[in-house]
Amino acid sequence: MAGWELRHTRDGYADALLELGERDPRIVVLDADLAKSTQTEKFKLRFPERFVDCGVAEQNLMAAAAGLAATGKIVFASTFAIFATGRAYDQVRNTIAYSNLDVKICASHGGITVGEDGSSHQALEDIALMRAVPRMKVVVPADYYEAREAVKTVAYLEGPAYVRLGRPKAPVLFGDDYRFRFGKAHLMRSGKDVTVIACGYLVHKALEAAEELAGEGIEAEVLNLHTIKPLDRQGILESVSRTGRVVTCEEHTVIGGLGGAVAELLAEEMPLPMRMVGVRDSFGVSGEAEELVEHFGLSARHIAEAARALCDLAP
Amino acid sequence: MAGWELRHTRDGYADALLELGERDPRIVVLDADLAKSTQTEKFKLRFPERFVDCGVAEQNLMAAAAGLAATGKIVFASTFAIFATGRAYDQVRNTIAYSNLDVKICASHGGITVGEDGSSHQALEDIALMRAVPRMKVVVPADYYEAREAVKTVAYLEGPAYVRLGRPKAPVLFGDDYRFRFGKAHLMRSGKDVTVIACGYLVHKALEAAEELAGEGIEAEVLNLHTIKPLDRQGILESVSRTGRVVTCEEHTVIGGLGGAVAELLAEEMPLPMRMVGVRDSFGVSGEAEELVEHFGLSARHIAEAARALCDLAP
Amino acid sequence: MNPAGEPGRYAGMGTVYPETEGMVLRETEAEEIRQRLETISREIRKDVVRMIGLAGSGHPGGSLSCVEILACLYFYKMRHRPEEPGWPLRDRFVLSKGHAAPALYAALAWCGYFDRDELWSLRRLGSMLQGHPDRLRTPGVEISTGSLGQGLSAACGMAIGLRLDKLPCRVYALIGDGESQEGGIWEAAMLAAHQGLDNLTAILDNNGLQIDGQCCEVVDLGDLPAKWRSFGWEVQEVDGHDVLDICRALDRAEEASGPSMIIAHTVKGKGVSFMENNVDFHGKAPTREEMERALQELEGA
């Protein structure tokens, strides 16, 4: 992590909320006893009348959010990613999404980097779950700025959205002028040998891997796939058609997440060799964030290895 | 549906439960006010002391099932597929699967063929959800016999399992002597031009499609993929390496289900052209079962079309 | 501002539309109101039987048990404009027990939200009337339901939203007794009390039955009034088939200083002899012949 400036993606969320709250009275924020962690507390302190803490009751959080949205509010509902998507799945699916309401689920503590709390708090299937819900948009910002801009964008997209935020500070990749283009894969580095598609906390790992590969003469193209649903089919296919190989990287199970989305796309549109970097269908464990990234095979080294293995294949 | 004998998969479940209950006192069955629909009522009538109705409380159903299993019981927990997997996702994930307990979730009313009840009752993401859970086994039987034998098998596999059963009667494909081979793709018909992989209610559609294709000189191999997790990687790759093309068919969203599983496998192991027959990321609607199969593009005609399109591609 | 606006048009049913806020049923008008609401109730019941009979599937028992409750809400208590379903000042209704959709649809049709002919398309492919309420398809449906135990939460959210906007609108939610086994109901109950949602009234269709049998046999709900009181709600009990009893309770609920629960004692399948208290008719359509018999009974009533 040397060399990177570090900031929390959830701080980007909090700052976006303040900005939105300031200019739009329809913004209402709900949390489930985790306002200090998700950072919705900042909104609460500034706009107490537009903040509701639902207590430790995620099901009610989501269905109440739907009801609020039905009165014309733009509702942000926050808790940890595992509870937002898993504990309240049916509410998200049947009340929010089926009603197509403006509930923006912004959940922190996505992925393995939750760290020491361990498995029960490490959301490793949340992208798979939310991706399966019709009408749901799924966004995984990579840094503070992307989180901030993504939140401001999804606020005004019709219907439900899921934004996955992390626990640890993440390397800052963008700046104050960053323009978030919803639904468009973001080219971070060009290359002709392999396309590395990453999201969230692994984007900087992908960039580090690309750097490492460059030293070996392998030119990796790096896409920051902040929007996992709707998938930027064209953007991905365009890159992949040039490189002929794909590595996907996510802090999530390799089942049904970013890797699954890309695999489904390629299978139907452009079958090509692919490697998935992700958690290989197992529960998380307690440990330090970066230690777990290494332990579960999600580091720059692992990404580079996957890319190398692909490039060794006959084209 | 002409020409097929029809029976409910959930009756296969009920009959298996009776057989299991007779010979193994550890078998306990839980339901959540749907015993008449899931058919656990038959077990209840025979073994009332080993049946617990948890009422309309699916979260408690699943976590209580875990507790029962922790006392050495083999617990069957039933409700509709959408509530078993969605309403109680966190309980299934964090209490049952993380504890690796012998809870066999046998849920009826999987898929679009739920019919008239409409979207809130049509489980279209349950396979995606359960597949994402580590340690979970996922089985989708195609007919009465397969359901019966699958249930008897998963009863004695260590840890949690999900068995998806249907609402309508399904064509009988097997007989009383059918041997269920957990984890093995079941070859239903050999062919060299395209592999059609189907599960559950769509297996007979796949067979009908193969028949239709045969008339056009296309020889489709049909695999009944009753076990979606663990995936029979070898069996699938063996078939696909011969045919060079795959069509997947499921009464489920094309995101993260059977099609997703196969796409993930092929992407990493054997990239080849594929088409997914499934619900294209939308909610269900009310209608008659077969009408909906047609409406959502899941009929034999649609499967044949997908196969045809693949075969038209240059090999 | 008179939030009631003009009375809606109720497709010839006459109107008992409340014209003032905090209205209390005038005893001089009681008999007239009673007659109208009973007439409407009988019409809704006939529609329910016919809709489900024609559809060949659906939930007659729990639709019939809540007919008077819906009649009192839509034709006595609630301020709404069928010709303008999105009227911002309308009161809101949430059918938390979504499987009673046929009763809701019939009430909405009588109000004039859509053409009565739509009723006979219930549950058919392409119909605006889905098996369970779908707000995107059916005018008058505020939020989609069908998965039990979520509607009361949604109603809480609405009540909070309306209060934020300082609107005088009230929110009504109808829940089932079996549904009350869902933990989500109690999560909502706790939040509503904490938030002091005095614009929220819930009605519990206490028909004593769920799918697997009597609630007291499946999972006993025990002392429901005590439960709701202990969760901080004001509780009234009414005869759920006595329209004036219901109307008065709805009136009184507006005086509560927090959320208010009306426990309506009802009979599942009410109005059709062979469906009454018959658990089999929870989710089974009458046959053609049963439908005719039921309609005859209702006609005679």
Next chain:
Amino acid sequence: MNPAGEPGRYAGMGTVYPETEGMVLRETEAEEIRQRLETISREIRKDVVRMIGLAGSGHPGGSLSCVEILACLYFYKMRHRPEEPGWPLRDRFVLSKGHAAPALYAALAWCGYFDRDELWSLRRLGSMLQGHPDRLRTPGVEISTGSLGQGLSAACGMAIGLRLDKLPCRVYALIGDGESQEGGIWEAAMLAAHQGLDNLTAILDNNGLQIDGQCCEVVDLGDLPAKWRSFGWEVQEVDGHDVLDICRALDRAEEASGPSMIIAHTVKGKGVSFMENNVDFHGKAPTREEMERALQELEGA
């Protein structure tokens, strides 16, 4: 059959192991028992502070508030065999509020379920002591918890299972007050009462705080005894830091004809002055210096 078997060995802590079923604390022994349980409690507290301090993360507040409850369960009430964690006749304990794992781990270690040295590996990669209880890694943990609102359901399942096998074992579950906002708790409460689970005792660690503040500010739990009584449970209230009070309530709970709730009034962060009633220490580890200060305080106590 004496289900108690031989008393376990408690790593030199002495034992107050109950030798008969339905045992009631003998007043002549009360003082001795009190002293032992208070000694054990102090040791567990020190362990909790040190474990979390060394780990650099964890939940001190809710671990410290339930120490006496755990001490009374593991060193007074429960029949168990630390040397044989799978002993079929053992009583079961479920830590529904899984984030209090450090207190449970310390109690288990003092019982002899595993080596005390393991305690200092809390939350480290590869440790048998995960951030939240993991039954596959830690001897003595009956079921994995951490996601709130599920443990009481699991305990119900266990109580049903043990009753089926006609075993005299009891099941204990510890829940939080914040946790009681989860609907799953009330689903379990209803089922337990309906099933008449007289082998189930729940203890509520009523420390008045959750993460976002006081429970009464976040979502007020209102009249908790009334809630539990209305859900059909027998309710007792105790001082959750008075070991004899707890022991007597645990004894009495065995006489209940159904499930029994002990509401233990506690202080979050109990025993460490700067943690007591301090919401900040819900989920924050003490610094090195704070840890030393806390240990000194506890040593002096």
